[in-house]
Amino acid sequence: xxxxxxxxxxxxxxxxxxxxxxxxxxxxxxxxxxxxxxxxxxxxxxxxxxxxxxxxxxxxxxxxxxxxxxxxxxxxxxxxxxxxxxxxxxxxxxxxxxxxxxxxxxxxxxxxxxxxxxxxxxxxxxxxxxxxxxxxxxxxxxxxxxxxxxxxxxxxxxxxxxxxxxxxxxxxxxxxxxxxxxxxxxxxxxxxxxxxxxxxxxxxxxxxxxxxxxxxxxxxxxxxxxxxxxxxxxxxxxxxxxxxxxxxxxxxxxxxxxxxxxxxxxxxxxxxxxxxxxxxxxxxxxxxxxxxxxxxxxxxxxxxxxxxxxxxxxxxxxxxxxxxxxxxxxxxxxxxxxxxxxxxxxxxxxxxxxxxxxxxxxxxxxxxxxxxxxxxxxxxxxxxxxxxxxxxxxxxxxxxxxxxxxxxxxxxxxxxxxxxxxxxxxxxxxxxxxxxxxxxxxxxxxxxxxxxxxxxxxxxx
Numbered sequence: 001x002x003x004x005x006x007x008x009x010x011x012x013x014x015x016x017x018x019x020x021x022x023x024x025x026x027x028x029x030x031x032x033x034x035x036x037x038x039x040x041x042x043x044x045x046x047x048x049x050x051x052x053x054x055x056x057x058x059x060x061x062x063x064x065x066x067x068x069x070x071x072x073x074x075x076x077x078x079x080x081x082x083x084x085x086x087x088x089x090x091x092x093x094x095x096x097x098x099x100x101x102x103x104x105x106x107x108x109x110x111x112x113x114x115x116x117x118x119x120x121x122x123x124x125x126x127x128x129x130x131x132x133x134x135x136x137x138x139x140x141x142x143x144x145x146x147x148x149x150x151x152x153x154x155x156x157x158x159x160x161x162x163x164x165x166x167x168x169x170x171x172x173x174x175x176x177x178x179x180x181x182x183x184x185x186x187x188x189x190x191x192x193x194x195x196x197x198x199x200x201x202x203x204x205x206x207x208x209x210x211x212x213x214x215x216x217x218x219x220x221x222x223x224x225x226x227x228x229x230x231x232x233x234x235x236x237x238x239x240x241x242x243x244x245x246x247x248x249x250x251x252x253x254x255x256x257x258x259x260x261x262x263x264x265x266x267x268x269x270x271x272x273x274x275x276x277x278x279x280x281x282x283x284x285x286x287x288x289x290x291x292x293x294x295x296x297x298x299x300x301x302x303x304x305x306x307x308x309x310x311x312x313x314x315x316x317x318x319x320x321x322x323x324x325x326x327x328x329x330x331x332x333x334x335x336x337x338x339x340x341x342x343x344x345x346x347x348x349x350x351x352x353x354x355x356x357x358x359x360x361x362x363x364x365x366x367x368x369x370x371x372x373x374x375x376x377x378x379x380x381x382x383x384x385x386x387x388x389x390x391x392x393x394x395x396x397x398x399x400x401x402x403x404x405x406x407x408x409x410x411x412x413x414x415x416x417x418x419x420x421x422x423x424x425x426x427x428x429x430x431x432x433x434x435x436x437x438x439x440x441x442x443x444x445x446x447x448x449x450x451x452x453x454x455x456x457x458x459x460x461x
Contacts, residue, residue: 029230030172033163036229037156037176040111043215043222044152045183047118048083048145050211052292053191055079055417057306058208062126063135079139083146084414087406090150092262095399098155099261103162103232103398107155111226114148115219117141122212149409154402157385162232162459167332169459170386174328177385181317181374184291187211188314192307200306234459238394261399265392269400272391276404277411278447279340280388282440283380284412286347289355289437290316290370293417297433298358298366301424308363316370320378331383335455340387341448343379347441350376352434359430380444390454412440 051059064075090110098106120141127134156176164172190211198207265273291313298304331339350373357369384405392400416436423432 030163033229034160034172034175036225037160039225040222041156041176041179042182043218044114045180046186047114047215049184049187058204063138079142081414083142084410086143086146087150090147091402091406094151095402098398103155103159106151108226110148110151111222117144118215122209150406153405154398162234170328170331170383173385174324174382178321178324181321184317261396265396265400275447275451276388277407279444280408281412282444283377284409285416285437285440286377288413288416293420304361312367312370315367316374319371320374323378324382327382335453336383336387337453339383340380343376344445346376348438351438355430355433390457
Protein backbone atom coordinates (compact mmCIF):
# COMPACT_ATOMS: atom_id res chain seq x y z
CA UNK A 1 0.00 0.00 0.00
CA UNK A 2 1.26 3.50 -0.71
CA UNK A 3 2.81 5.72 1.93
CA UNK A 4 3.05 3.11 4.64
CA UNK A 5 5.85 3.61 7.17
CA UNK A 6 8.90 1.74 6.05
CA UNK A 7 8.93 -0.40 9.17
CA UNK A 8 5.66 -2.03 8.07
CA UNK A 9 6.97 -3.12 4.69
CA UNK A 10 6.75 -6.90 4.25
CA UNK A 11 10.03 -8.69 4.20
CA UNK A 12 11.30 -11.07 1.57
CA UNK A 13 11.42 -14.72 2.51
CA UNK A 14 14.59 -16.18 3.89
CA UNK A 15 16.92 -15.28 6.75
CA UNK A 16 18.06 -11.70 6.90
CA UNK A 17 21.75 -10.95 7.26
CA UNK A 18 22.87 -8.38 9.73
CA UNK A 19 22.46 -4.87 8.40
CA UNK A 20 25.04 -3.36 10.68
CA UNK A 21 28.74 -4.04 10.99
CA UNK A 22 30.08 -5.69 14.13
CA UNK A 23 30.32 -3.24 17.06
CA UNK A 24 34.12 -3.15 16.98
CA UNK A 25 34.08 -2.36 13.27
CA UNK A 26 31.30 0.22 13.61
CA UNK A 27 33.26 2.18 16.20
CA UNK A 28 36.10 2.77 13.77
CA UNK A 29 34.35 2.66 10.40
CA UNK A 30 31.35 4.93 11.13
CA UNK A 31 33.44 8.03 11.97
CA UNK A 32 35.67 7.46 8.91
CA UNK A 33 32.66 7.18 6.63
CA UNK A 34 31.03 10.28 8.12
CA UNK A 35 34.21 12.31 7.65
CA UNK A 36 34.62 11.00 4.10
CA UNK A 37 31.03 12.03 3.34
CA UNK A 38 31.70 15.46 4.84
CA UNK A 39 34.85 15.98 2.77
CA UNK A 40 33.11 15.14 -0.47
CA UNK A 41 30.01 17.21 0.31
CA UNK A 42 32.14 20.19 1.34
CA UNK A 43 34.01 20.05 -1.97
CA UNK A 44 30.81 19.76 -4.01
CA UNK A 45 29.24 22.69 -2.19
CA UNK A 46 32.47 24.67 -2.46
CA UNK A 47 32.15 24.33 -6.22
CA UNK A 48 28.52 25.35 -6.05
CA UNK A 49 29.18 28.25 -3.66
CA UNK A 50 32.01 29.57 -5.84
CA UNK A 51 29.63 29.77 -8.75
CA UNK A 52 26.93 31.43 -6.63
CA UNK A 53 29.35 34.08 -5.37
CA UNK A 54 30.79 34.59 -8.85
CA UNK A 55 27.23 35.02 -10.18
CA UNK A 56 26.69 37.78 -7.66
CA UNK A 57 30.00 39.51 -8.40
CA UNK A 58 31.13 39.03 -12.00
CA UNK A 59 29.45 36.43 -14.23
CA UNK A 60 26.60 38.71 -15.29
CA UNK A 61 28.71 41.28 -17.14
CA UNK A 62 31.32 38.70 -18.23
CA UNK A 63 28.90 36.31 -19.93
CA UNK A 64 25.66 38.30 -20.27
CA UNK A 65 26.69 41.90 -21.02
CA UNK A 66 23.84 44.38 -20.90
CA UNK A 67 23.39 48.07 -20.38
CA UNK A 68 21.01 47.22 -17.52
CA UNK A 69 22.65 45.87 -14.36
CA UNK A 70 19.41 44.20 -13.25
CA UNK A 71 19.13 42.32 -16.54
CA UNK A 72 22.72 41.08 -16.27
CA UNK A 73 22.12 39.95 -12.67
CA UNK A 74 18.92 38.18 -13.65
CA UNK A 75 20.73 36.36 -16.46
CA UNK A 76 23.55 35.28 -14.14
CA UNK A 77 21.09 34.08 -11.49
CA UNK A 78 19.14 32.28 -14.22
CA UNK A 79 22.21 30.15 -14.92
CA UNK A 80 22.43 29.59 -11.16
CA UNK A 81 18.82 28.33 -11.26
CA UNK A 82 19.55 26.19 -14.33
CA UNK A 83 21.66 23.86 -12.20
CA UNK A 84 18.68 23.33 -9.94
CA UNK A 85 16.49 22.44 -12.91
CA UNK A 86 18.90 19.67 -13.87
CA UNK A 87 19.15 18.31 -10.33
CA UNK A 88 16.13 16.00 -10.78
CA UNK A 89 18.07 14.29 -13.59
CA UNK A 90 20.82 13.69 -11.05
CA UNK A 91 18.27 12.20 -8.66
CA UNK A 92 17.15 9.74 -11.34
CA UNK A 93 20.70 8.88 -12.47
CA UNK A 94 22.53 8.68 -9.15
CA UNK A 95 19.47 7.49 -7.24
CA UNK A 96 19.25 4.51 -9.58
CA UNK A 97 22.99 3.84 -9.23
CA UNK A 98 22.88 4.28 -5.46
CA UNK A 99 19.82 2.11 -4.87
CA UNK A 100 20.79 -0.63 -7.33
CA UNK A 101 24.62 -0.65 -7.49
CA UNK A 102 25.73 0.96 -4.25
CA UNK A 103 25.93 4.27 -2.38
CA UNK A 104 29.70 4.62 -2.72
CA UNK A 105 29.77 4.22 -6.52
CA UNK A 106 27.17 6.94 -6.91
CA UNK A 107 29.08 9.33 -4.66
CA UNK A 108 32.39 8.84 -6.46
CA UNK A 109 30.73 9.46 -9.83
CA UNK A 110 28.88 12.58 -8.65
CA UNK A 111 32.04 14.14 -7.21
CA UNK A 112 34.01 13.47 -10.40
CA UNK A 113 31.30 15.06 -12.55
CA UNK A 114 31.17 18.15 -10.32
CA UNK A 115 34.94 18.56 -10.50
CA UNK A 116 35.06 18.37 -14.29
CA UNK A 117 32.22 20.89 -14.66
CA UNK A 118 33.66 23.37 -12.14
CA UNK A 119 37.16 23.37 -13.61
CA UNK A 120 35.54 23.79 -17.02
CA UNK A 121 33.85 27.01 -15.88
CA UNK A 122 37.23 28.36 -14.81
CA UNK A 123 38.62 27.74 -18.32
CA UNK A 124 35.73 29.28 -20.27
CA UNK A 125 36.19 32.24 -22.62
CA UNK A 126 33.98 35.26 -21.86
CA UNK A 127 31.35 36.81 -24.10
CA UNK A 128 33.87 39.40 -25.28
CA UNK A 129 36.11 36.61 -26.60
CA UNK A 130 33.69 33.94 -27.83
CA UNK A 131 30.37 35.71 -28.26
CA UNK A 132 27.21 33.62 -27.80
CA UNK A 133 29.25 30.43 -27.45
CA UNK A 134 30.45 31.59 -24.02
CA UNK A 135 27.03 31.70 -22.27
CA UNK A 136 25.98 28.48 -24.03
CA UNK A 137 29.02 26.65 -22.65
CA UNK A 138 28.47 28.21 -19.23
CA UNK A 139 24.87 27.00 -19.07
CA UNK A 140 25.94 23.52 -20.25
CA UNK A 141 28.51 23.22 -17.47
CA UNK A 142 25.98 24.50 -14.95
CA UNK A 143 23.55 21.79 -16.00
CA UNK A 144 26.28 19.20 -15.40
CA UNK A 145 26.92 20.69 -11.96
CA UNK A 146 23.23 20.39 -11.21
CA UNK A 147 23.12 16.74 -12.25
CA UNK A 148 26.04 16.08 -9.92
CA UNK A 149 24.36 17.84 -7.00
CA UNK A 150 21.23 15.76 -7.60
CA UNK A 151 23.11 12.71 -6.40
CA UNK A 152 25.42 14.21 -3.79
CA UNK A 153 23.37 15.10 -0.73
CA UNK A 154 21.26 11.96 -0.47
CA UNK A 155 24.21 9.65 -0.95
CA UNK A 156 26.45 11.46 1.53
CA UNK A 157 23.98 11.57 4.43
CA UNK A 158 22.78 8.06 3.64
CA UNK A 159 26.23 6.49 3.67
CA UNK A 160 26.92 8.12 7.04
CA UNK A 161 23.50 7.23 8.51
CA UNK A 162 23.61 3.60 7.39
CA UNK A 163 27.02 3.13 9.03
CA UNK A 164 25.90 4.82 12.27
CA UNK A 165 25.70 2.87 15.54
CA UNK A 166 22.25 2.51 17.16
CA UNK A 167 20.80 5.67 18.66
CA UNK A 168 23.23 7.98 16.85
CA UNK A 169 21.80 8.05 13.34
CA UNK A 170 21.07 11.78 13.25
CA UNK A 171 24.45 12.61 14.77
CA UNK A 172 26.38 10.79 12.05
CA UNK A 173 24.07 11.88 9.24
CA UNK A 174 24.45 15.52 10.31
CA UNK A 175 28.23 15.47 9.83
CA UNK A 176 28.03 15.72 6.00
CA UNK A 177 25.13 18.13 6.53
CA UNK A 178 27.71 20.69 7.62
CA UNK A 179 29.19 20.45 4.10
CA UNK A 180 27.11 23.24 2.50
CA UNK A 181 28.17 25.82 5.09
CA UNK A 182 31.78 24.58 5.13
CA UNK A 183 31.82 24.76 1.34
CA UNK A 184 30.65 28.36 1.49
CA UNK A 185 33.27 29.23 4.12
CA UNK A 186 35.97 27.58 2.02
CA UNK A 187 34.88 29.52 -1.05
CA UNK A 188 34.88 32.75 0.94
CA UNK A 189 38.35 31.93 2.29
CA UNK A 190 39.54 31.79 -1.32
CA UNK A 191 37.51 34.66 -2.80
CA UNK A 192 38.05 37.31 -0.09
CA UNK A 193 41.88 37.20 -0.14
CA UNK A 194 41.81 37.13 -3.94
CA UNK A 195 39.60 40.24 -3.97
CA UNK A 196 41.88 41.98 -1.49
CA UNK A 197 45.04 41.14 -3.42
CA UNK A 198 43.98 41.91 -7.00
CA UNK A 199 41.13 44.36 -6.29
CA UNK A 200 37.62 44.24 -7.71
CA UNK A 201 38.77 45.22 -11.22
CA UNK A 202 41.39 42.48 -11.30
CA UNK A 203 38.90 39.96 -9.96
CA UNK A 204 36.34 40.87 -12.63
CA UNK A 205 38.96 40.78 -15.38
CA UNK A 206 40.71 37.48 -14.68
CA UNK A 207 41.08 36.42 -11.04
CA UNK A 208 37.50 35.09 -10.75
CA UNK A 209 38.88 31.96 -12.45
CA UNK A 210 41.20 31.08 -9.55
CA UNK A 211 38.55 29.61 -7.18
CA UNK A 212 37.20 27.43 -9.99
CA UNK A 213 40.61 26.09 -10.99
CA UNK A 214 41.57 25.35 -7.38
CA UNK A 215 38.74 22.83 -7.38
CA UNK A 216 41.08 20.43 -9.21
CA UNK A 217 43.14 19.83 -6.08
CA UNK A 218 40.08 19.53 -3.85
CA UNK A 219 38.36 17.00 -6.11
CA UNK A 220 41.46 14.77 -6.24
CA UNK A 221 41.53 14.77 -2.42
CA UNK A 222 37.81 14.04 -2.25
CA UNK A 223 38.00 11.14 -4.70
CA UNK A 224 40.87 9.58 -2.76
CA UNK A 225 38.93 9.86 0.52
CA UNK A 226 35.71 8.43 -0.91
CA UNK A 227 37.34 5.43 -2.55
CA UNK A 228 38.87 4.34 0.77
CA UNK A 229 35.59 3.81 2.67
CA UNK A 230 33.39 0.72 2.68
CA UNK A 231 29.95 0.31 1.15
CA UNK A 232 26.88 0.84 3.34
CA UNK A 233 26.16 -2.30 5.41
CA UNK A 234 22.42 -1.71 4.98
CA UNK A 235 22.74 -1.62 1.19
CA UNK A 236 25.02 -4.67 1.19
CA UNK A 237 22.54 -6.63 3.29
CA UNK A 238 19.59 -5.56 1.15
CA UNK A 239 21.45 -6.41 -2.06
CA UNK A 240 22.38 -9.80 -0.61
CA UNK A 241 18.73 -10.58 0.13
CA UNK A 242 17.80 -9.55 -3.40
CA UNK A 243 20.46 -11.59 -5.21
CA UNK A 244 20.56 -14.75 -3.04
CA UNK A 245 19.29 -17.80 -5.01
CA UNK A 246 15.89 -19.04 -3.92
CA UNK A 247 13.95 -22.23 -4.44
CA UNK A 248 10.83 -20.20 -5.11
CA UNK A 249 10.03 -16.71 -6.27
CA UNK A 250 10.36 -14.05 -3.55
CA UNK A 251 7.26 -12.50 -2.10
CA UNK A 252 6.40 -9.12 -3.60
CA UNK A 253 7.39 -6.11 -1.54
CA UNK A 254 6.48 -2.42 -1.77
CA UNK A 255 9.93 -1.78 -3.24
CA UNK A 256 9.53 -4.29 -6.08
CA UNK A 257 8.22 -3.20 -9.47
CA UNK A 258 9.97 -0.86 -11.87
CA UNK A 259 13.67 -1.09 -12.60
CA UNK A 260 13.83 2.61 -11.80
CA UNK A 261 13.47 3.41 -8.08
CA UNK A 262 11.93 6.82 -8.83
CA UNK A 263 8.94 5.21 -10.57
CA UNK A 264 8.31 2.93 -7.59
CA UNK A 265 8.76 5.86 -5.22
CA UNK A 266 6.13 7.93 -7.02
CA UNK A 267 3.69 5.02 -7.00
CA UNK A 268 4.19 3.93 -3.39
CA UNK A 269 5.20 6.99 -1.40
CA UNK A 270 3.89 10.17 -3.12
CA UNK A 271 2.55 11.73 0.07
CA UNK A 272 5.80 11.32 1.99
CA UNK A 273 7.77 12.65 -0.96
CA UNK A 274 5.64 15.80 -1.21
CA UNK A 275 5.55 16.44 2.54
CA UNK A 276 9.27 15.75 2.86
CA UNK A 277 9.91 18.27 0.10
CA UNK A 278 7.74 20.84 1.84
CA UNK A 279 9.49 20.21 5.17
CA UNK A 280 12.84 21.26 3.66
CA UNK A 281 11.71 24.06 1.33
CA UNK A 282 11.81 26.91 3.86
CA UNK A 283 15.33 26.14 5.02
CA UNK A 284 16.52 26.07 1.42
CA UNK A 285 15.15 29.59 0.90
CA UNK A 286 16.86 30.88 4.04
CA UNK A 287 20.20 29.38 3.02
CA UNK A 288 20.30 30.58 -0.59
CA UNK A 289 18.88 34.06 0.02
CA UNK A 290 21.43 34.60 2.78
CA UNK A 291 24.46 32.91 1.25
CA UNK A 292 23.92 33.82 -2.43
CA UNK A 293 21.42 36.59 -3.09
CA UNK A 294 22.10 39.01 -0.26
CA UNK A 295 25.82 39.07 -1.10
CA UNK A 296 24.85 40.70 -4.40
CA UNK A 297 21.82 42.65 -3.19
CA UNK A 298 23.54 44.38 -0.26
CA UNK A 299 26.38 46.03 -2.21
CA UNK A 300 24.43 46.77 -5.42
CA UNK A 301 21.17 48.06 -3.98
CA UNK A 302 22.05 49.29 -0.49
CA UNK A 303 25.70 50.28 -0.83
CA UNK A 304 26.89 47.84 1.84
CA UNK A 305 30.59 46.94 1.35
CA UNK A 306 31.14 43.54 -0.29
CA UNK A 307 33.46 42.38 2.48
CA UNK A 308 30.83 43.26 5.09
CA UNK A 309 28.24 41.02 3.44
CA UNK A 310 30.69 38.14 2.95
CA UNK A 311 31.86 38.42 6.57
CA UNK A 312 28.31 38.53 7.97
CA UNK A 313 27.26 35.47 5.98
CA UNK A 314 30.47 33.62 6.91
CA UNK A 315 30.10 34.26 10.65
CA UNK A 316 26.46 33.19 10.51
CA UNK A 317 27.39 30.03 8.62
CA UNK A 318 30.13 29.24 11.15
CA UNK A 319 27.63 29.62 14.01
CA UNK A 320 25.29 27.20 12.26
CA UNK A 321 28.10 24.68 11.84
CA UNK A 322 29.03 25.01 15.53
CA UNK A 323 25.60 23.82 16.70
CA UNK A 324 24.98 21.22 13.96
CA UNK A 325 26.27 18.20 15.91
CA UNK A 326 24.70 19.14 19.30
CA UNK A 327 21.37 19.73 17.56
CA UNK A 328 21.57 16.35 15.81
CA UNK A 329 22.42 14.60 19.07
CA UNK A 330 19.42 16.26 20.69
CA UNK A 331 17.20 14.93 17.91
CA UNK A 332 18.56 11.44 18.58
CA UNK A 333 17.36 11.83 22.17
CA UNK A 334 14.00 13.58 21.87
CA UNK A 335 13.04 13.05 18.23
CA UNK A 336 13.40 14.81 14.88
CA UNK A 337 10.10 16.70 14.81
CA UNK A 338 10.42 18.71 18.08
CA UNK A 339 13.81 20.08 17.04
CA UNK A 340 12.83 20.80 13.44
CA UNK A 341 9.52 22.39 14.45
CA UNK A 342 11.40 24.73 16.81
CA UNK A 343 13.69 25.74 13.95
CA UNK A 344 10.76 26.27 11.59
CA UNK A 345 8.93 28.48 14.08
CA UNK A 346 12.15 30.44 14.67
CA UNK A 347 12.67 30.97 10.93
CA UNK A 348 9.07 32.13 10.46
CA UNK A 349 9.39 34.67 13.27
CA UNK A 350 12.94 35.82 12.50
CA UNK A 351 12.76 36.03 8.68
CA UNK A 352 11.56 39.65 8.52
CA UNK A 353 13.91 41.02 11.24
CA UNK A 354 16.86 39.18 9.66
CA UNK A 355 16.52 40.81 6.25
CA UNK A 356 15.31 44.11 7.72
CA UNK A 357 18.77 44.35 9.30
CA UNK A 358 20.14 45.13 5.83
CA UNK A 359 18.44 48.53 6.00
CA UNK A 360 20.73 49.48 8.89
CA UNK A 361 23.81 49.08 6.66
CA UNK A 362 25.63 48.28 9.90
CA UNK A 363 28.00 45.31 9.75
CA UNK A 364 27.49 44.30 13.40
CA UNK A 365 23.70 44.46 13.15
CA UNK A 366 23.65 42.43 9.93
CA UNK A 367 26.10 39.87 11.32
CA UNK A 368 24.03 39.43 14.49
CA UNK A 369 20.80 39.03 12.54
CA UNK A 370 22.32 36.54 10.11
CA UNK A 371 23.88 34.55 12.94
CA UNK A 372 20.54 34.11 14.71
CA UNK A 373 18.80 33.23 11.44
CA UNK A 374 21.36 30.64 10.38
CA UNK A 375 21.27 29.05 13.84
CA UNK A 376 17.51 28.63 13.48
CA UNK A 377 18.24 27.12 10.08
CA UNK A 378 20.59 24.60 11.74
CA UNK A 379 17.71 23.46 13.96
CA UNK A 380 15.77 22.63 10.79
CA UNK A 381 18.57 21.24 8.64
CA UNK A 382 20.67 19.24 11.09
CA UNK A 383 17.99 16.60 11.85
CA UNK A 384 16.65 16.58 8.27
CA UNK A 385 19.70 14.55 7.22
CA UNK A 386 18.28 11.61 9.17
CA UNK A 387 14.60 12.57 8.92
CA UNK A 388 14.25 12.38 5.13
CA UNK A 389 16.02 9.00 4.69
CA UNK A 390 13.93 7.57 7.53
CA UNK A 391 10.76 8.28 5.56
CA UNK A 392 11.62 5.63 2.94
CA UNK A 393 12.60 1.92 2.84
CA UNK A 394 16.18 0.89 2.14
CA UNK A 395 15.77 -0.01 -1.54
CA UNK A 396 14.25 3.41 -2.29
CA UNK A 397 16.09 5.44 0.31
CA UNK A 398 18.79 7.03 -1.87
CA UNK A 399 16.21 8.10 -4.45
CA UNK A 400 13.56 9.11 -1.91
CA UNK A 401 15.78 11.23 0.33
CA UNK A 402 17.54 12.81 -2.65
CA UNK A 403 14.28 13.59 -4.46
CA UNK A 404 12.70 15.27 -1.44
CA UNK A 405 15.76 17.36 -0.61
CA UNK A 406 16.58 18.28 -4.21
CA UNK A 407 13.01 19.31 -5.01
CA UNK A 408 13.04 21.49 -1.89
CA UNK A 409 16.38 22.98 -2.93
CA UNK A 410 15.13 23.63 -6.45
CA UNK A 411 11.80 25.20 -5.52
CA UNK A 412 12.91 26.95 -2.34
CA UNK A 413 16.54 27.72 -3.12
CA UNK A 414 17.26 27.59 -6.85
CA UNK A 415 14.59 30.10 -7.78
CA UNK A 416 14.96 32.21 -4.63
CA UNK A 417 17.52 34.66 -6.13
CA UNK A 418 15.36 35.07 -9.25
CA UNK A 419 12.19 35.66 -7.24
CA UNK A 420 14.01 38.03 -4.89
CA UNK A 421 15.45 40.02 -7.80
CA UNK A 422 11.97 40.36 -9.29
CA UNK A 423 10.44 41.34 -5.93
CA UNK A 424 13.09 43.98 -5.33
CA UNK A 425 12.54 45.41 -8.80
CA UNK A 426 8.96 46.20 -7.71
CA UNK A 427 9.43 46.83 -3.98
CA UNK A 428 12.77 48.28 -2.97
CA UNK A 429 12.58 47.40 0.72
CA UNK A 430 14.51 44.32 1.93
CA UNK A 431 11.42 43.52 4.03
CA UNK A 432 9.96 41.69 1.02
CA UNK A 433 12.78 39.15 1.33
CA UNK A 434 11.64 38.44 4.89
CA UNK A 435 7.98 38.03 3.94
CA UNK A 436 8.87 35.72 1.05
CA UNK A 437 11.18 33.58 3.19
CA UNK A 438 8.80 33.54 6.14
CA UNK A 439 5.99 32.24 3.93
CA UNK A 440 8.09 29.30 2.72
CA UNK A 441 9.18 28.54 6.29
CA UNK A 442 5.52 28.51 7.33
CA UNK A 443 4.89 25.93 4.61
CA UNK A 444 7.71 23.81 6.06
CA UNK A 445 6.16 24.10 9.50
CA UNK A 446 2.80 22.80 8.24
CA UNK A 447 4.42 19.89 6.38
CA UNK A 448 6.38 18.88 9.48
CA UNK A 449 3.16 18.82 11.47
CA UNK A 450 1.67 16.43 8.90
CA UNK A 451 4.62 14.00 8.97
CA UNK A 452 5.25 11.32 11.63
CA UNK A 453 8.15 11.11 14.03
CA UNK A 454 10.83 8.86 12.48
CA UNK A 455 13.49 8.48 15.18
CA UNK A 456 12.48 4.88 15.97
CA UNK A 457 11.99 3.75 12.36
CA UNK A 458 13.86 0.56 11.50
CA UNK A 459 16.67 1.37 9.11
CA UNK A 460 17.65 -2.06 7.83
CA UNK A 461 14.55 -2.69 5.68
